[in-house]
Amino acid sequence: QVQLVESGGGLVQAGGSLRLSCVASGRTFTFYAMGWFRQAPGKEREFVAAMSGGSTYYSDSVKGRFTISRDIAKNTVYLQMNSLKPEDTAVYYCAADNRPFRRRMFDDGYDYWGQGTQVTVSS
Numbered sequence: 001q002v003q004l005v006e007s008g009g010g011l012v013q014a015g016g017s018l019r020l021s022c023v024a025s026g027r028t029f030t031f032y033a034m035g036w037f038r039q040a041p042g043k044e045r046e047f048v049a050a051m052s053g054g055s056t057y058y059s060d061s062v063k064g065r066f067t068i069s070r071d072i073a074k075n076t077v078y079l080q081m082n083s084l085k086p087e088d089t090a091v092y093y094c095a096a097d098n099r100p101f102r103r104r105m106f107d108d109g110y111d112y113w114g115q116g117t118q119v120t121v122s123s
Helices: none
Strands: 002-007 010-013 018-026 033-039 046-052 055-058 066-071 076-081 090-097 117-122
Touching: 002 090, 018 033, 018 090, 018 117, 033 066, 033 076, 046 066, 046 076, 046 090, 055 066, 076 090
Parallel strands: 010 117
Antiparallel strands: 002 018, 018 076, 033 046, 033 090, 046 055, 066 076, 090 117
């Protein structure tokens, strides 16, 4: 069984930075893809960023401000978030998947999910 555990969330002022981490444990294998999604209160969960098969993807709303990276040896994915805005406030979820040719910007592109970490950006 695979477990994904996020950390690094918290409260930050607008313009500040946070770094989220997600560690995979349990069955140890290298995921083909790992990504981040977020869900704000009253809204649908939305794609943030992903790394899959050597490619990197970002939503337009975070491009240029957020950076996704992986440490494959540690089975960990990171999300460096800079120039944070109040609209970035959400629960951030880590996702992972073993198979290629899946839709990485959508929920159904991943089989494994973390429990989420809260990010709150004050104005």
